[in-house]
Amino acid sequence: MPIVIVDNLSKVYPVAVKEPGLKGTLRHFLRRTYRSVNAVQGVSFQIEPGEVVGFLGPNGAGKTTTLKMLTGLIHPSSGKVRVAGYVPFRREEAFLQKITLVMGQKQQLLWDLPALDSLKINAAVYNISDRDFRLRVGELTELLGLEGKLNQPVRKLSLGERMKAELLAALLHHPQVLFLDEPTLGLDVNAQVGVRDFLREYNQRYQATVLLTSHYMADITALCDRVLLIHQGLLIYDGSLEGLLQRFAPYREVKVELAQAVSETDLSQYGELETVEGREVRLLVQREALTRTVARILAELQVLDLTVTDPPIEEVIGRVFRAGVA
Numbered sequence: 101m102p103i104v105i106v107d108n109l110s111k112v113y114p115v116a117v118k119e120p121g122l123k124g125t126l127r128h129f130l131r132r133t134y135r136s137v138n139a140v141q142g143v144s145f146q147i148e149p150g151e152v153v154g155f156l157g158p159n160g161a162g163k164t165t166t167l168k169m170l171t172g173l174i175h176p177s178s179g180k181v182r183v184a185g186y187v188p189f190r191r192e193e194a195f196l197q198k199i200t201l202v203m204g205q206k207q208q209l210l211w212d213l214p215a216l217d218s219l220k221i222n223a224a225v226y227n228i229s230d231r232d233f234r235l236r237v238g239e240l241t242e243l244l245g246l247e248g249k250l251n252q253p254v255r256k257l258s259l260g261e262r263m264k265a266e267l268l269a270a271l272l273h274h275p276q277v278l279f280l281d282e283p284t285l286g287l288d289v290n291a292q293v294g295v296r297d298f299l300r301e302y303n304q305r306y307q308a309t310v311l312l313t314s315h316y317m318a319d320i321t322a323l324c325d326r327v328l329l330i331h332q333g334l335l336i337y338d339g340s341l342e343g344l345l346q347r348f349a350p351y352r353e354v355k356v357e358l359a360q361a362v363s364e365t366d367l368s369q370y371g372e373l374e375t376v377e378g379r380e381v382r383l384l385v386q387r388e389a390l391t392r393t394v395a396r397i398l399a400e401l402q403v404l405d406l407t408v409t410d411p412p413i414e415e416v417i418g419r420v421f422r423a424g425v426a
């Protein structure tokens with residue numbers, strides 16, 4: 101039974117339009133005109149308990165709007181949403197106990213207080229007993245590597261430590277479904293890896309369901325077997341990362357180290373030339389022509405080394421979004 105059900109979900113924002121100049125301002129006050137922004141359009145998907153799903157899309161694609169509808173912060177214009185059996189917009193207490201929303205660019209911990217004080221407030225809000233509070237703070241502190249940090253005012257923590265403390269606060273009530281909007285935003289590579297490792301461990305330990313947006317593809321490839329791709333409010337792909345590559349990257353990258361330099365004209369007969377750096381060449385070759393082309397390269401050129409890989413996923417997704425392929 102899916103824990104997240106989204107059926108034909110749409111959100112239209114009315115946006116007041118103001119013409120420039122004084123006349124426009126006056127008209128704006130007297131009689132406002134509105135235009136509609138179709139932020140999310142007929143999106144449907146389901147997520148099973150324990151899945152970790154990546155939610156990808158360029159800026160303004162509709163990711164945050166979808167997450168806000170899934171957590172009940174805004175009302176859908178049409179369509180159906182169920183999370184853990186609840187209608188999110190009703191914001192029932194039992195629903196709020198089951199979910200959490202973490203937004204990388206927003207914080208819930210109070211700046212001047214030690215994180216532990218904010219955690220105590222959360223414990224009261226979520227009716228967590230003293231015993232559970234101690235156990236959970238202890239366990240999450242260890243998992244997040246935050247020992248000794250919770251007694252310092254939040255403003256004295258590093259960005260990475262603060263994000264981890266935010267996660268601790270967001271998970272104190274042991275939610276089953278985690279909605280994470282850019283949880284590693286602005287963190288350095290080490291801190292990103294720390295947060296990523298923690299999320300993987302948390303998912304495995306509690307079979308928590310995770311829907312995650314991130315601009316860092318490394319987060320997605322490390323954590324998510326499945327991705328949803330949204331573009332201009334439309335869901336354009338739902339499936340495995342591998343399937344995404346096959347569908348949107350009908351080519352593979354062939355890297356060849358040659359014994360001696362070959363002209364670009366000669367090389368380009370084997371595929372689309374990506375880079376030529378001295379005797380090192382990168383080519384894009386259509387998947388269906390791969391075996392044939394590799395055999396030709398080996399037969400016709402003096403090759404020291406040859407490797408075949410998938411092109412970087414960022415590049416594939418970038419191409420999809422630029423082309424707007426559905």
Ligand SMILES: Nc1ncnc2c1ncn2[C@@H]1O[C@H](COP(=O)(O)OP(=O)(O)OP(=O)(O)O)[C@@H](O)[C@H]1O
Binds near residue numbers: 158
């Ligand atoms: N409150 C609002 N009122 C009007 N339009 C809005 C509002 N919130 C978002 N939008 C518009 O809806 C569209 C989707 O925005 P949304 O924030 O969901 O995108 P996103 O995929 O989360 O983008 P990003 O990666 O930049 O965070 C955009 O065109 C945005 O300008």
